Amino acid sequence: MNASEDKLAPAVRSILATARERSGGERRLDVDARSFPDAVAATAAAGRVPVVAEVKPTSPTTEGERTDDPVELATEMVDGGATALSVLTEPEHFGGSAENLRRVRDAVDVPVLRKDFVVREAQLDAIESDLLLLIARFLDEEGTDSLATLYEAARERGFQPLVEVHTRAELERALDVGAEIIGVNNRDLGKLEVDLGTFERLAPHVPEEVTLLAESGITSVGDVRRMRAAGADALLIGTAIMDGDVEANTERLTTVDAARASRAGGDASEATRTSTEPTDTTPRNTESTQ
Numbered sequence: 021m022n023a024s025e026d027k028l029a030p031a032v033r034s035i036l037a038t039a040r041e042r043s044g045g046e047r048r049l050d051v052d053a054r055s056f057p058d059a060v061a062a063t064a065a066a067g068r069v070p071v072v073a074e075v076k077p078t079s080p081t082t083e084g085e086r087t088d089d090p091v092e093l094a095t096e097m098v099d100g101g102a103t104a105l106s107v108l109t110e111p112e113h114f115g116g117s118a119e120n121l122r123r124v125r126d127a128v129d130v131p132v133l134r135k136d137f138v139v140r141e142a143q144l145d146a147i148e149s150d151l152l153l154l155i156a157r158f159l160d161e162e163g164t165d166s167l168a169t170l171y172e173a174a175r176e177r178g179f180q181p182l183v184e185v186h187t188r189a190e191l192e193r194a195l196d197v198g199a200e201i202i203g204v205n206n207r208d209l210g211k212l213e214v215d216l217g218t219f220e221r222l223a224p225h226v227p228e229e230v231t232l233l234a235e236s237g238i239t240s241v242g243d244v245r246r247m248r249a250a251g252a253d254a255l256l257i258g259t260a261i262m263d264g265d266v267e268a269n270t271e272r273l274t275t276v277d278a279a280r281a282s283r284a285g286g287d288a289s290e291a292t293r294t295s296t297e298p299t300d301t302t303p304r305n306t307e308s309t310q
């Protein structure tokens with residue numbers, strides 16, 4: 021175990037160990053991806069909040085497992101207004117599978133994210149998807165490929181890489197490889213605690229041209245407003261959608277009156293706020309780091 025792995029929650033260490041062992045695909049993929057930035061722009065233009073709804077049967081922080089057919093759940097999410105879907109493919113800790121992703125992507129026409137823990141190039145070829153998650157914290161470590169290598173390899177295959185970060189240093193690494201889609205995970209993989217302030221601290225350091233997602237811990241209409249006010253182009257929501265009526269939950273969280281505010285203090289392209297509620301669009305302290 022290396023020093024940075026030692027700081028991970030036991031469940032996450034186990035996820036990473038399993039991910040390292042996983043085999044890759046048999047042939048190099050060539051993906052014709054559905055554009056995520058275009059889908060986000062279309063949703064925003066229609067006056068709704070762009071949400072990536074996650075098919076997440078279970079997780080280390082969830083009690084029990086949802087065993088509904090993933091295709092039914094995915095269809096309900098799209099009917100509820102989801103801009104894109106995230107499908108867990110990690111089997112042991114999240115109850116996912118590559119087959120779930122294949123079936124969901126065949127059944128819907130929105131972009132679909134492969135939500136897995138990819139650490140080596142060959143693993144990119146396991147299954148087609150539109151978006152592909154690369155978690156900065158897990159890469160550039162012993163036994164993994166570098167973020168730069170995986171980012172380029174994913175792009176060459178036609179994937180749209182979503183680079184996930186949690187700290188300022190990880191954000192800089194994402195920007196260094198030229199990431200065009202970045203997700204700030206509010207969940208700390210060390211303690212598995214959620215703090216929406218993570219997104220608020222990092223968002224001012226993200227250039228406007230990047231498509232920026234706020235991930236994890238978004239449970240209420242108030243949280244949606246808070247993340248949009250901090251500059252989120254889109255929100256990745258799992259638990260709050262999976263818990264109960266999936267279509268109604270998705271609709272509730274996508275129809276919030278919450279235009280995105282500028283991340284750098286200037287005018288954001290879609291910041292045509294109609295809400296009468298006071299909203300903080302002040303630029304954040306650019307000195308703050310994590």
Ligand SMILES: O=C(O)c1ccccc1NCC(=O)[C@H](O)[C@H](O)COP(=O)(O)O
Pocket residue numbers: 031032074076079080081082205207209212235236237238256257258259260
């Ligand atoms: O969700 C977990 O318990 C978890 C534990 C360990 C590593 C990753 C984990 N989640 C992965 C995710 O990124 C979330 O599923 C996703 O951001 C949605 O989060 P939420 O809306 O809080 O379910």
